[in-house]
Amino acid sequence: LVTIAGSGKQDRINSAYNNGVDVLAATVSQELGIPINHVVDIDFFGFKDLVDAAGGAILCFEYPVRDLKSGLAQEPGCNRLDGVQALAYARSRNYEEFRDGDWRKDPTADLGRIKRQQTFISSIGDAAITELQSDPFQASELIDAASGSVRIDAGLDPITAVGTLRRAFTAGLDTYQLDVRGDNFNGKSILRLNDSSKPVLDYFRGIGPLPVVSVSE
Numbered sequence: 001l002v003t004i005a006g007s008g009k010q011d012r013i014n015s016a017y018n019n020g021v022d023v024l025a026a027t028v029s030q031e032l033g034i035p036i037n038h039v040v041d042i043d044f045f046g047f048k049d050l051v052d053a054a055g056g057a058i059l060c061f062e063y064p065v066r067d068l069k070s071g072l073a074q075e076p077g078c079n080r081l082d083g084v085q086a087l088a089y090a091r092s093r094n095y096e097e098f099r100d101g102d103w104r105k106d107p108t109a110d111l112g113r114i115k116r117q118q119t120f121i122s123s124i125g126d127a128a129i130t131e132l133q134s135d136p137f138q139a140s141e142l143i144d145a146a147s148g149s150v151r152i153d154a155g156l157d158p159i160t161a162v163g164t165l166r167r168a169f170t171a172g173l174d175t176y177q178l179d180v181r182g183d184n185f186n187g188k189s190i191l192r193l194n195d196s197s198k199p200v201l202d203y204f205r206g207i208g209p210l211p212v213v214s215v216s217e
Contacts (some may be wrong), residue, residue: 001191003027005023012026012190033204038152040156042121042149045149050083050128051086053144055127056086057080057123059125061075066103067092068096070087070093071085072089086120086124089116092116095113095127115177129169145207178200179194
């Protein structure tokens, strides 16, 4: 639950994006005290083409998984997903695993979906770099695919952005999850921050040390 920048209205943070990525960035800075220098906006529908251009994204599953609404269907193991299945994975809101003879829905809801999207982005970043290293002539095809799915703000130089992202994916991405608790506001399910989120927030505010990595993709 946040106060949407420029409106004074309280709502869930995803609603800020409905008014544009600039409003979302301003809301994050205003509400969490984290400066946003640049924005990279990823369209998962267009990202499907980038997955195919990179030769697919490899994702690993411990159990059979499915989402009857998004169309996801994968057997256990490390599988190479094409653009259609990768999109179904990234969009999945009804993610299920077949365990002990029964389909079990992921109880973590949107937090689980965010984690899966982070895994997906890390995987496709690795795939794109691997494809470029093995066949540099694929660069134009990857760039064409990315141009339809990735947008950056006017102040960010594309060449600088590509170099930074390549170094980040090569080194590996560390991700952090804020500690939250469920609540309700005006009939909507929301999340509120717990005090234990402060070390992570302070690091990204530039006033605290590097926190212990909670999730590494």
